[in-house]
Structure formats: C-alpha cells, structure tokens
Amino acid sequence: SQKIEQNSEALNIQEGKTATLTCNYTNYSPAYLQWYRQDPGRGPVFLLLIRENEKEKRKERLKVTFDTTLKQSLFHITASQPADSATYLCALDGTDSSYKLIFGSGTRLLVRP
Amino acid sequence: DGGITQSPKYLFRKEGQNVTLSCEQNLNHDAMYWYRQDPGQGLRLIYYSQIVNDFQKGDIAEGYSVSREKKESFPLTVTSAQKNPTAFYLCATSSTSGRLNIQYFGAGTRLSVL
Numbered sequence: 001s002q003k004i005e006q007n008s009e010a011l012n013i014q015e016g017k018t019a020t021l022t023c024n025y026t027n028y029s030p031a032y033l034q035w036y037r038q039d040p041g042r043g044p045v046f047l048l049l050i051r052e053n054e055k056e057k058r059k060e061r062l063k064v065t066f067d068t069t070l071k072q073s074l075f076h077i078t079a080s081q082p083a084d085s086a087t088y089l090c091a092l093d094g095t096d097s098s099y100k101l102i103f104g105s106g107t108r109l110l111v112r113p
Numbered sequence: 114d115g116g117i118t119q120s121p122k123y124l125f126r127k128e129g130q131n132v133t134l135s136c137e138q139n140l141n142h143d144a145m146y147w148y149r150q151d152p153g154q155g156l157r158l159i160y161y162s163q164i165v166n167d168f169q170k171g172d173i174a175e176g177y178s179v180s181r182e183k184k185e186s187f188p189l190t191v192t193s194a195q196k197n198p199t200a201f202y203l204c205a206t207s208s209t210s211g212r213l214n215i216q217y218f219g220a221g222t223r224l225s226v227l
Binding site: 004008031032034041042043044045046049089091093099100101103104105106 | 146
C-alpha cells in the first residue's frame with residue numbers, strides 16, 4: 001500500500017539558517033505533491049504544490065524539490081525565522097480518480113531566536 | 114479558516130451519546146472532507162463528498178456518519194459505536210475543477226469524552 005514518511009523527530013535550528021524537511025513515499029507515483037503548514041490547534045494551510053514533471057518550485061523563502069526517481073520531496077525554508085515554527089505536512093494525490101489526498105504525519109520545526 | 118466554519122470549537126461527549134460536528138463553507142467548493150488527527154499523527158480520512166447527495170467512506174469510517182444535503186454543509190456525527198472518539202477533527206474543502214485538489218481547512222473541533 002501507499003506509504004508516506006516524514007521525520008517524526010522535531011527539527012531544531014537557529015534563526016537565519018535554512019531548514020530542510022524531507023518527505024519520502026513508496027509504492028506510488030503521484031502526479032503532484034503538496035506541502036501544508038499546521039500551527040498548534042489550527043487546521044493546515046496550503047503552501048506549495050509541485051507536479052511530477054517539475055524539479056523545483058519556489059515561493060518567497062520557500063523551495064520545494066521533487067525527485068520521482070528517489071521518491072522524495074525536500075522542503076526548504078531559507079533565512080528561517082521563529083515565526084516559521086510549526087508542523088509541516090506533505091500530501092500526495094490518491095491513486096484512484098477520487099479527490100483524495102494522502103497526508104504524511106508531519107515534521108515539527110522549531111526555530112530558535 | 115477563511116470560508117470554512119467548524120463548530121463547536123470544543124465538544125464533550127458522554128458515554129453512549131451521539132454528537133454532531135458542523136462544517137459550513139462559502140467557497141462554493143464541490144468537494145468536502147472530514148479528517149481525524151490524533152497527537153503526533155497525520156490526518157486520517159473519515160468521509161468525503163465530491164457532490165451533493167453523495168459521499169464515500171474514507172480509511173476510518175467505522176463509528177461515524179455524514180450527510181451532504183446542501184453544497185455548503187457537511188456535518189459529521191460521531192456515534193456511540195466509535196469507542197475512541199477523543200481527537201481533533203478537521204473539515205476541508207476543495208474545488209473539483211482541475212485535478213490539483215488543493216484543500217482548505219477549517220479551524221477544527223476538539224472532541225473529548227467525559
């Protein structure tokens with residue numbers, strides 16, 4: 001069955017550094033991959049989407065890469081700020097024709113001032 | 114948040130009681146979803162609906178029921194058959210035009226058992 005893995009351990013970095021989060025998947029070839037941000041006690045918020053034929057996508061300080069050979073996406077936040085502290089979820093489209101997403105468990109990012 | 118309203122924010126259920134979580138949207142999206150999130154875990158799909166008067170079971174539908182009588186509304190009932198209902202429940206919507214399925218979430222309802 002499809003499986004999505006994100007590092008369950010929190011990533012703790014110093015303000016100003018680049019944060020890199022990983023999303024790995026198996027038994028699937030998604031047409032696209034999405035990244036969401038979730039703050040405690042809130043619903044996730046969409047950040048970026050990258051298609052299978054795209055290698056890289058950028059939005060302000062965010063960058064996402066998608067390697068379909070490695071079955072991996074990397075999510076980078078450059079010049080990180082304490083306000084970037086949150087849990088980041090990756091999501092893949094479902095294998096059937098329905099409008100479903102499969103979410104990873106998320107990685108918590110802590111940016112120290 | 115935005116155009117998706119979930120209520121109540123906190124809900125307490127007694128043993129043997131059914132409770133209903135509300136989800137209303139004004140985004141004019143066809144598709145609506147209910148997820149359950151447990152501490153340290155990802156989102157698990159309970160039910161989803163791609164059009165009015167139609168809905169499908171997700172991965173953990175047992176003990177839950179839904180209805181989709183209006184485009185704007187997708188209430189979730191947690192029945193007494195759900196033995197471990199304590200969790201954070203999230204409602205989401207997406208447009209069915211195109212294939213990208215970017216989802217928009219409400220603020221969530223936290224359900225606890227008394």
